[in-house]
Amino acid sequence: MPNSRSQRRHKTGQEARRRELVSRSLQSVQHCLADQDFGTAYAHYLLVLNLAPELKKDVKETFQFTLFKWAEELDSLARIQDLFDCYEHALELFPDDEVICNSMGEHLFRMGFRDEAAAYFHKAVKLNPDFPDAKENFYRVANWVVERWHFIMLNDTNRNLLYQKAIQNAVHSGYRSVLDIGTGTGILSMFAKTAGASSVYACELSKTMYELAREVLVANGLDGDIRLLHVKSPDLEIPKHIPERVSLVITETVDSGLFGEGIVESLIHAWEHLLLPPKPIGGEVGVQNYGRVIPAGATIWGMAVECKEIRRHHRVGVKEIAGVCLPDVLEFHSPTYTPVNSDETVEPYTTEKLSRIPGGYKPLTDHFQVLTVDFNNLQELKSFASHKPSKINIPLVKEGILDAIIVWFTLQLDDEHSLSTSPSEETCWEQAVYPVQGLVDYSVKSGDSVMMEISCQDCYLRLQDVSLVTSDNGMDVERNFQEKNSEAELCSALAGLQTANKLERVRQDCMLESTEIALLNNLSYHECFKIAISNVLSTLSLREQSQSMDVNSDSNELHPEKIQNKNLESFDPLYVLDVSEGFSILPLIAGKFGPVKVYSSVEKDQHQKALVLLSEANRFPKETLEFWLGHLQDENMVLQRPKSDKLWSIIILDVIETSGLIQQDVMEKAAISRCLLHSGGKIFPQHVKMYGMLVESQSLVLETAVQGKDPTLGFNIAPFINQFKVPFRVFLDLSTLPYVPLSKSVELLRVDLMNPYLNESRREVKVQICKSGQVTGIPFWYHVHLEEDTYLDTSSESSHWKQAAVVLDEPIPVRQGDELVLSVQYHKSNVSITVRL
Structure with a gap:
């Protein structure tokens, strides 16, 4: 009995000390929060909740607030590991808190960890399907981690059926150990297993797709029959990941340009390290000692086309935009344009569903064979990276404007089954589009021919160094017979006079996104802004002039002649800020209504140089244009006053994304903007x-x-x-x-x-x-x-x-x-x- 009483007293003492420590820690939390010492407050909260988990419900909201504030500080200090450690501790205490899950996902997404972010957003939505922030975050990131073509591809019954038949034929022929490279949802692996394969391995790099495939295999009762590996195929090792070489590799790691997902590199590695050697020609009938790939090979096809929609996204076709002249020395290109000798690795094509492209397209050549590839020939695969570029010359059969070379392929799965990604076929694939850029003249006629250089490097098929050969003399000629209207000629001439000495007529290239080029070609957009900017600045200029004029003391009326004769340059400038996304010439349009001080928020060096060149070509005073982000220590402070005693007359915001959705945080930006406007100033759009x-x-x-x-x-x-x-x-x-x-x-x-x-x-x-x-x-x-x-x-x-x-x-x-x-x-x-x- 004495021992029992002693134990009770000991436990009572422990409980009292625990309560006292919890109470003191909670008091410390309040003091720290008052002092905005969020790190210490967070540490005290961890202590409190570990000692007194029964308080979780009572302190949940203030704990969240403390966590988020401390995370903001850690983020600003680039203490990334500490930030994630804090969230992990928080989720140990509140594993089913959708708000903390969503916040963790937001940090991960900002840092580029899309797969991991998707998992946290997904969990937050499952915990609370009506949580709007988590839903929107999940929707946005879902488009990144599970691209929309997965749905289109899985709905393509014909594609799925052809792959199933080819895989069944191979397995029934004796190719019974299978590796599925880039398994996605696991459908090709399941085709192999249900066809009778003895062992099936599947690898997938994306964490999200790997987890999804794991769920699919369980749901179809095949999780014990297919070994799923979260690894990139070139990192697969024997016997670490698979016990021995396999006899069949199946894959669909192909994009619209065939090679863009790295199928050549992954198959070279597979043949060298994972596959049994290929069956020799004329060898024995048995296949158990030989390897094979599905698809067996492919033929790539091409066609030169005229297409207005492609043209307006890849070539600026105007010389004057809302009064701003574009000098000949400035040439805009889309990202697909890369000089032949460039070391830069960029995707040389875009993709389009040509059957649904606005305005359609006109073939200028017959379709022609670009190249063929045998995926079951290791030496041929290796030769793609080492071969020098080859040239082909294709006759033009129609007159028109050369806008692009479009490319598709026929995928030969086996001797019996093939599928085509041609624009004339109903298929899940889009076509690869190689916009033609850099020519002096793009007009062609029947009898001419188009010459191009073909190479395979950096995982891409490249069609470059495109030139035209005339039917008259058989010589490569860069022609420019396009007529120019007199206004465009005058603009170009004035720009040339202004910049000839300073720039020595050296051409300056500027790379823009295809949507930015389409924007420059959108003349009605710039004309609308010109009208609206003019109306606001004219009203404000007249008001400022009126306030600075002498007023007749008898009649209390303004003297109109004084307003008219007053030199505008003597007035303080009006301030215009353009924080629209990407490359924008709206500041230059505003600059034509001087005296105006215009600020552009473009960040890229080449974009700033292009705007400076345009400013000089249009004879703007040097002080007219400035780049606002260069004035800021923090890019988040972009909406600030240009001077402590000045306010903005116009602030231009982007409200609509090019995707068709409303820009995120636009109302927050608008709220800040309204506080920074001059009396009578406007936000565009209103x-x-x-x-x-x-x-x-x-x-x-x-x-x-x-x-x-x-x-x-x-x-x-x-x-x-x-x-x-x-x-x-x-x-x-x-x-x-x-x-x-x-x-x-x-x-x-x-x-x-x-x-x-x-x-x-x-x-x-x-x-x-x-x-x-x-x-x-x-x-x-x-x-x-x-x-x-x-x-x-x-x-x-x-x-x-x-x-x-x-x-x-x-x-x-x-x-x-x-x-x-x-x-x-x-x-x-x-x-x-x-x-x-």
């Missing part, structure tokens, strides 16, 4: 109206989610990959999207940057059905209002913006005359739309 309509579109459905088991030949894949579907389809072009309109367009939302009290976080819109069908989506676009009557339509033919669409989880059957109600919610620059009858 407001944005969002329009949409109800449509039936099977294409939207197939491009957003896998449609059951049928396209995947009975395998249960859809529920797992569809976890990564998003309700928005972005980068759409409504002019070529296959759809049936079921209603007229209606205004869905108004976002006002100048008058936030006009904004609604939620509104309901009634829509009348004008045609019976099934509603599968709601495409939407915007009118970007610089002024009430001056706006830009993001769905116009000349727009550099694309459109987007909400895709419904389930189609809604409707009949003509029905009325649907759309509930539109706007939260932190994110829009969600739900539909009900």
Whole structure:
């Protein structure tokens, strides 16, 4: 009994000390928070919650606040490991806290860890499906980690069937040990196992896709039969990862240009380290001692085309934009343009679904063979990287403008089965587009020929050094017979006179994104801004002039002649700040309405040099243009006053992403901007109206989610990959999207940057059905209002913006005359739309 009492006293004493320590630590937390010493406060909280876990519910909110503030400090100090350690400790204490999971994901995403970020966002959404911040973060990152082509590819029944048949043939022929390189969802591995393969290995580099494949294999009862490896194939080793060499490699690591996903390099490694040697020609019938690859080979095809849509995204076709002359010495190129001798590794092509490109395309040549490749020939694969470039000469059969070489391929899976990615085929693949750039003249006629250099390097097929050979003399000629109108000639001449001595007529190249080139070609965009900028600056200039003039003391009226004769240069300049995304000449357009001081937020050195050259060519005073980020210690302070005693007259913001969505954090930027405006100053755009309509579109459905088991030949894949579907389809072009309109367009939302009290976080819109069908989506676009009557339509033919669409989880059957109600919610620059009858 004495011992029992002693133990009770000891426990009572321990409990009292624990309570006292917890109490003191909580008091220390409050003192530290008052002093903004978040690191110490966080340490005290860890102690409190480890000693008294029963307090978790009571201190949860202040703990989160402390964690986030301390994480911000660690982030600013680049103490990245300490930051993640803090979050790991927090998640040990609150493993099911969606807010902490979401915040952890945001830090990971900003640092480039997309797979890891996706996992935390996904967990946050599972914990709370109605958490809007986590949903939006997950939707954004899902497009990165599970690219949309996965859904399109898995819905391509023909592609899946051809691969299944080729794999079955190989396994039934005796190739029974299989390695699937780049397994994705694991469908090719499952084809091999169900065909009778004795051992199947599958490797996948993406952490997200690896986890997804693991779930798929479990759901299909094959997790014990297929060994899934989270590793890049060139890092596979025997016997570390697989016990011995395999007889069959299956892969579909091909992109629209065939080689862009590294299939040549991965197969060279496989033949040297993972595959049995290839069967010799004329060898014995048995295959158990030999290796093989599916696909067996490929033929790449090409065609020269004229295409206005490709042209406007890769070549600036104007010499004057809203009064700003473009000198001949400045040449803009898209990222696909790389000089022949350049060491820079860039993807030399873009991709397009040519069957759906706006305006279509015109073939200028017959289709021609670019090259062939045998994936079962190691020496041939090795030769691709070492061979010198070869030249081919292709006759032109039609007159037109040479805009691009388009490329597709025929993938030979085995002797019986092949699939084509031709633009004339209904396939999940897009085509590779090699825009032609750097010629003096792009006009061609029948009988001419186009010459190009073909090489395979840096994992890419390259078509470069494109030139034209005339039918007249058989010589390579760079011609420029395009007529110029007199205004463009005058602009070019003036620019040449101004810059000849200073620049010595040395050409300056400037690389722009394709959307930035399309923007420069969008003349209506710049003309609208010119009108709106002129209206604001003229009003403010007159007001400033009036305030500085003598006022008649008798009549109390202004003297108009004094206003007219006053030298404008004597007035203080008006300040214009352009913080729109990417390369923009809007500051130069504003600079033409002097006296104006314009600030550009472009960051890239070559972009700044291009703007300086344009400024000099258009005879701007040197002090007119400045680069605002050069004045800042912190890029987050971009919206600040140019001087302590000056305010901005105009602030230009980007509200719409080129993808078709509203820019993130735009309302926060607008709130800051309103505080920094001169009286009478404006934010451009002042407001944005969002329009949409109800449509039936099977294409939207197939491009957003896998449609059951049928396209995947009975395998249960859809529920797992569809976890990564998003309700928005972005980068759409409504002019070529296959759809049936079921209603007229209606205004869905108004976002006002100048008058936030006009904004609604939620509104309901009634829509009348004008045609019976099934509603599968709601495409939407915007009118970007610089002024009430001056706006830009993001769905116009000349727009550099694309459109987007909400895709419904389930189609809604409707009949003509029905009325649907759309509930539109706007939260932190994110829009969600739900539909009900």
